Amino acid sequence: MLTERQLLVLQMIIDDFIETAHPVGSRALSKKESIPYSAATIRNEMADLEDMGFLEKTHSSSGRIPSEKGYRYYVDHLIAPLSNQHNMKIIRNVIEDGFYEFEQIVQMSAEVLSELTNYTSIILGPELGETKLKQLQILPLSVHTAVAILVTDTGHVEHRSFTLPDEINSSDLEKMANILNDRLQGVPIIWLEEVFQREIVGLLKRYIRDFDQSYQYLQAIFSHEHPVKLYIGGKSNILMQPEFNDVDKIRSFYTMMENENEIANLLKNTKHGIGVSIGNENEVDAIKDLSLITASYQLGEGQIGTIALLGPTRMEYKKVISLLSSLSNEMSEALYKWYRASE
Amino acid sequence: MLTERQLLVLQMIIDDFIETAHPVGSRALSKKESIPYSAATIRNEMADLEDMGFLEKTHSSSGRIPSEKGYRYYVDHLIAPLSNQHNMKIIRNVIEDGFYEFEQIVQMSAEVLSELTNYTSIILGPELGETKLKQLQILPLSVHTAVAILVTDTGHVEHRSFTLPDEINSSDLEKMANILNDRLQGVPIIWLEEVFQREIVGLLKRYIRDFDQSYQYLQAIFSHEHPVKLYIGGKSNILMQPEFNDVDKIRSFYTMMENENEIANLLKNTKHGIGVSIGNENEVDAIKDLSLITASYQLGEGQIGTIALLGPTRMEYKKVISLLSSLSNEMSEALYKWYRASE
DNA sequence: TGTTAGCACTCTTAAGTTCTGAGTGCTAAT
DNA sequence: ATTAGCACTCAGAACTTAAGAGTGCTAACA
Known part of the structure; x- marks a missing residue:
């Protein structure tokens, strides 16, 4: 079990790393106001957290970065989803504009989503399901x-x-x-x-x-196959992330993104509600060093679609999770309104 | 005016550079069978060609690479379009399969085209024009x-x-x-x-x-705007070209490719038949170091669309030009057959 | 006993150095 | 007109060095 202080240290390291993409050192941490301990104490805690598998070093004398296990713990226990009023307003504007039809709404949502997060967004159109x-x-x-x-x-x-x-x-x-x-x-x-x-x-x-x-x-x-429609936003957005500073990585990412089948694969095992797959938890090789957040949305009885964001494992989980869950609600609601009368 | 020998040297340098992407030196050239002159002689010719602006050096003691003017001359005077039976067969197979409908044919043509050349293909669907x-x-x-x-x-x-x-x-x-x-x-x-x-x-x-x-x-x-449909094939293909070994270049390329308006801009001033824009001849900044080859195709009276290939200035002009002109004929013909009965 | 200061040690990164090979330009000989 | 020969240039790879950030450990402290 983790002590209070270890939780604090873990959380601060991950928050910091998510923000800066640089390994976090003990001295830097000890300077923060919310941490009243010396660098040496923090070093000890860091060593323990590393032993437990939550942190890693990039080399023997570097600061620490979160391991995948660390992110997993962070996502499961350390984030209180913050409600982002501002961003939701932007999205709601897109969705509620009644003159757009469904496909446009989805396409635009994908783009806005990507814009707001700087990750790549993928929206899987609703399955045909019971559609008649x-x-x-x-x-x-x-x-x-x-x-x-x-x-x-x-x-x-x-x-x-x-x-x-x-x-x-x-x-x-x-x-x-x-x-x-x-x-x-x-x-x-x-x-x-x-x-x-x-x-x-x-x-x-x-x-x-x-x-x-x-x-x-x-x-x-x-x-004629009835392909499930795929909307992708901000393929180039993700290139701005520092983890994509490597040509080979870009190549393999884009090669995957060109292949709709493979993308559909990504989203295959989506569960209801919010899903988070971190790094190697993903089944598709090409994104084993990325994280994928998915949210399902509903259209009538059982028909569902998926909204997803793909970004580096160093992802702003807080922001993304709250954003996606709100968006999926909005979309379900908008679709419900739209089709309500058909029953 | 260029002498016979200068033409030969220019042509061989460009052919060689297109193939290898490495600056071409005098000694390497003099070893080729089709050139009976010594390295020193070739050096002199090279110096002259450089003075005339057809060649460039990457640094003071490097081999030569073609300048844009060089490519221009090459395209205008030095290539005898070769008819590539093999590739055309592949394309014809795609086009003539009557069960596909127009949009699918176009989409698949774009992909095949990109596959065959390793460049990025862009096809602009036919304008609505007179369509009723x-x-x-x-x-x-x-x-x-x-x-x-x-x-x-x-x-x-x-x-x-x-x-x-x-x-x-x-x-x-x-x-x-x-x-x-x-x-x-x-x-x-x-x-x-x-x-x-x-x-x-x-x-x-x-x-x-x-x-x-x-x-x-x-x-x-x-x-409702009636957007002209844009089909793009092999966006990631072009990444395999050695000139895209630079992250910033990739970023700016992809940022442009995400923006349909800008792409439409590229193809705006397309003329009838084959058009070749080399490097700075392009009006859009983002592709000022790429080359764009366009071919128009016809659909009935005056309605036209554009097929284009985007690649590095070091492009296989011979192959691309012949491929595009054949493809545009095939497409015009297929469309003509398809709609012939509507008159 | 938990916390902290101090210090030797490690490793990355950037900057500087040297070396090699490819290629040129010029001159003089053919 | 062509070519051999040679001095010179430059990019790129391989090495070296120096600085800085950060660690782990030990010993002192409250």
Whole structure:
């Protein structure tokens, strides 16, 4: 168990290091007002804290820096989340502006978040989950081309152009579109392909001449993956952090950030509420020396998305955690308001 | 005027430097088979070429590197565009896969282009130009929300959700949507807002009760900017170039790449066909030590987009220029095929 | 017994030094 | 006109040195 004084020393070292990025020495600490002990005493405490694994040295005669275990302890026990009125005001302004639509709000939140923290923000759009098809429209553009437009009950719109088979005529196309629209309304997006295959293909075969020609084109509409949207803000922001003073580190970071799959991986095991992964606690190699803070937000029944901030392990945990948790509340609330009437 | 031998020397130096990124010395050059002169002779030629401004030294006793003027001369007079069958095959595969839609093709082209060259590729989607509205639909999602969907005759789809004024009832909404759709079909996208203001507001005022309430919401639909889509590939690719071995350079590059406006600026003064801007010839400060190669592609009557590659001034101009010009042809052709039937 | 002053020791970082190799410019010979 | 030869220059790597920050330990102190 840690003594009062050890807690104090640990806390002050981490706070100081987070601020300055420089190893903290005993003398510097002893000068602070809140610490009434001499440098020598602090040195002893530091040595003990190092033995316990909370602190590290960068070399044998350097000041101390927090270890990952140290950060973990700090996050779990030493931070009283401060409510940052000022920053929240900025964010609220973005969110509450009703003229923006959802995707813009998210995009802007990502940018503001990154701006306020100087870290890189990642927002994972809400999963489709229970979202249902509201309308499917097939609009011919010309004799050979058409565009299919899918609208969900949450107002999400997807579209997909395709070329038409030569044989089809416009009345057939219309008939087909009507059947599809009738049968698929209210079907959850993620079931579309299955329902199409199971219930509709047979039907269409009966009603439409030469349906086999059209099959592959329709099929392409529904096999369309529905990618979860990823919004990233401030990729270059994080470069301002002193830990990115190394070209190789930058390269590997950016190589990862280019790969949406890998980023999606990062956020895969997100839990409800706030999650903090420090350094090696992360599963993705490329960020084993960074920290990731995640917060989930809700959209209706069970649909969730994730807001995350990626920064050096030397992160302003206090600020970031309070900011994220407020933002996730705001977003859930805004989304709730937006969709409230659809129930 | 340059002598035959000077041309040869200049060309070999530039080719060599483009390949290795190291200053080229006289002895190394004289060893090459295609040069039958001694190092001393070449030194003399080099000194002359430097006097003329085509070459530079990095320090008083270094080998030579091309100056921007040197590159310019090289691009204008010394390269016979080589047709790269192999790379074009790769690109053609991407483009000709009919199941992809336009935006995906462009996105993938950008990525392949960057992959093949190791530079950063930028593709500016076609301007809206003459594109006309094909359909405007207003789909209510709930009592309080609706989504407006605009489809152009080229199959481009834009949508925008908004909240409904409390007063409006669904039959009014439908009436309104019908009037809008009737009146706006065939109107070029860029005129939408104007036509709406001039011809339709008055009409709606007459037919719809409490139209003033709805006005601001509708207005928001049409004042929506129609941003030209920007596709970027391989932002991190360029980091592998040795000229990006400097953290500050990376920072300024990425800061620029985060800003879509600035990128749009880069490509603003693009001319028809192939354009090459070397170093300080670029107007945007952030890329004054990079080169930008642009190629335009056509979509129907006058609508154009731009494909560009951004790399160090030490760029493989031969390869890049031939690749881009082929790609722009392929894209124009693919788009032409795609839309041919709409006329 | 817990705290502190003092001091020798360690290690990083910056600045200065030396050395080598690549490459030039000039001169004189071919 | 071309080339061999040589003195000279400079960047970059390898080493050395000096200063400063910080530690760990011991002994003195309250």
